[in-house]
Amino acid sequence: MIVMKFGGTSVESQEAIVRVTEIVRSYQRKHPIVVVSAMGKTTNKLLEAAVEAGAGRREQALVIVDQLRAHHLVHGLPLAGAASAELDRFIRTHFEWLDDLVKGLAVVGELSPRSMDAIASVGERLSSLVVTFALRAAGIPAQHVDSRRVILTDDRFTQAQPLLEETYLLLKENVRCLAETSVVVMGGFMGATKDGHTTTLGRGGSDYSASIVGAGIDAEEIQIWTDVDGMLTADPRIIPDGHRVKSISFAEAAEMAYFGAKVLHPATVLPAVEKNIPVLILNSRRPEVGGTRITPDAVDCRNAVKSISCKRGITILNIRSTRMLMAHGFLRRIFELFDRYATSVDMLSTSEVSVSLTVDNQENLPLICEELRHFADVSVEHEQAIVCLIGENIRHTPGIAGRAFQVLHTTNIRMISQGASRLNLGFVIADADLEPAVFALHEEFFSELDPAVFD
Numbered sequence: 285m286i287v288m289k290f291g292g293t294s295v296e297s298q299e300a301i302v303r304v305t306e307i308v309r310s311y312q313r314k315h316p317i318v319v320v321s322a323m324g325k326t327t328n329k330l331l332e333a334a335v336e337a338g339a340g341r342r343e344q345a346l347v348i349v350d351q352l353r354a355h356h357l358v359h360g361l362p363l364a365g366a367a368s369a370e371l372d373r374f375i376r377t378h379f380e381w382l383d384d385l386v387k388g389l390a391v392v393g394e395l396s397p398r399s400m401d402a403i404a405s406v407g408e409r410l411s412s413l414v415v416t417f418a419l420r421a422a423g424i425p426a427q428h429v430d431s432r433r434v435i436l437t438d439d440r441f442t443q444a445q446p447l448l449e450e451t452y453l454l455l456k457e458n459v460r461c462l463a464e465t466s467v468v469v470m471g472g473f474m475g476a477t478k479d480g481h482t483t484t485l486g487r488g489g490s491d492y493s494a495s496i497v498g499a500g501i502d503a504e505e506i507q508i509w510t511d512v513d514g515m516l517t518a519d520p521r522i523i524p525d526g527h528r529v530k531s532i533s534f535a536e537a538a539e540m541a542y543f544g545a546k547v548l549h550p551a552t553v554l555p556a557v558e559k560n561i562p563v564l565i566l567n568s569r570r571p572e573v574g575g576t577r578i579t580p581d582a583v584d585c586r587n588a589v590k591s592i593s594c595k596r597g598i599t600i601l602n603i604r605s606t607r608m609l610m611a612h613g614f615l616r617r618i619f620e621l622f623d624r625y626a627t628s629v630d631m632l633s634t635s636e637v638s639v640s641l642t643v644d645n646q647e648n649l650p651l652i653c654e655e656l657r658h659f660a661d662v663s664v665e666h667e668q669a670i671v672c673l674i675g676e677n678i679r680h681t682p683g684i685a686g687r688a689f690q691v692l693h694t695t696n697i698r699m700i701s702q703g704a705s706r707l708n709l710g711f712v713i714a715d716a717d718l719e720p721a722v723f724a725l726h727e728e729f730f731s732e733l734d735p736a737v738f739d
């Protein structure tokens with residue numbers, strides 16, 4: 285049994301859904317459970333409508349709902365074949381309910397997290413029905429399961445956490461046997477509290493759903509179908525002809541996700557990690573490409589560096605204690621401030637008298653700096669970039685730093701960090717230096733490739 289998760293772009297249109305049905309057909313003998321995101325940008329639009337309604341702007345909210353209704357009827361309905369009248373009814377009923385809810389919210393002029401989840405989940409409730417009908421029309425036996433019946437969560441609306449024990453039990457009872465005889469289709473992103481209120485797992489939560497479902501039914505693998513070929517040796521916007529990394533460890537994938545590669549959020553695959561279920565990243569536009577396989581342990585690789593990640597738009601803060609040496613409690617005071625302003629720190633380096641750190645969220649920076657200046661000198665450098673060399677072998681291969689900095693001998697390195705995870709070597713340079721730097725590093729570390737790991 286496998287889980288196949290299709291993201292928003294993979295189900296955004298008729299053509300996309302036809303591709304999905306063919307991909308599912310090719311895996312039919314593995315008894316897939318299909319988890320889908322909302323079609324295209326539906327979730328964003330639903331949340332916009334919710335915000336408009338909550339602000340009392342009834343007409344604006346209803347216009348957005350109308351656009352979504354039209355999109356679902358145009359792109360979802362024709363795929364339902366003979367059953368299209370039934371799907372038409374489902375779609376219209378959902379939107380009538382949404383119309384009513386939006387009107388109600390507009391009258392009250394208030395939007396609670398619970399109402400937000402009720403609205404946000406409509407995207408997945410619909411896309412999962414559309415895909416079920418499309419599969420059936422293509423001759424594939426398919427059954428729809430409402431995720432709210434099997435994914436139980438706490439009541440932290442908009443950021444709900446699954447109650448794994450109960451959820452796993454429900455998945456085993458309700459999904460496993462069904463998947464023996466037909467393809468099961470479920471909406472990602474949503475669940476429900478024990479007393480039946482709809483919740484969502486946070487933005488991008490469908491990957492999390494897929495991982496929960498996979499863990500719950502003891503899947504043999506979890507496939508995440510998206511619109512890229514998998515993890516690459518470098519950001520394709522900088523290195524267009526980088527190489528696909530065929531296999532990486534969960535730890536490497538997590539580092540890559542933190543620094544730039546937005547393919548998969550590491551926290552979302554935790555349930556899979558705990559049950560040792562491999563996760564595959566695959567491209568629904570090019571299903572013939574092998575993708576990236578993420579496994580509990582790293583496979584042997586002759587290249588020490590697996591990937592170069594980068595993150596632009598970084599700001600460095602240099603914080604210097606106004607006392608001679610760092611008094612104790614200095615770091616605590618600094619981090620307490622970042623905590624209070626909900627600003628996360630990406631990289632950190634300290635000396636006897638000063639601390640340098642990087643942030644990517646500038647929102648509260650002026651306030652943070654103002655408070656820091658009560659006890660420290662602060663200087664701020666904008667337009668920086670983090671570069672990270674990632675690979676499990678970096679920790680026991682001598683000379684990686686030497687090679688990296690040799691290649692960059694004309695580049696000004698602003699900060700260096702190694703050791704925290706022991707599988708990355710990270711540093712900060714000016715954003716203007718980023719492209720030539722990544723280019724040179726890519727040449728240095730990927731001119732020879734281990735064919736077992738790279739494509």
Ligand code: ASP
Nearest residue numbers: 321327473487488489490
């Ligand atoms: N549709 C939801 C979102 O856009 C969940 C997902 O796509 O993973 O955040």
Ligand code: MG
Nearest residue numbers: 291292321488
């Ligand atoms: Mg997504």
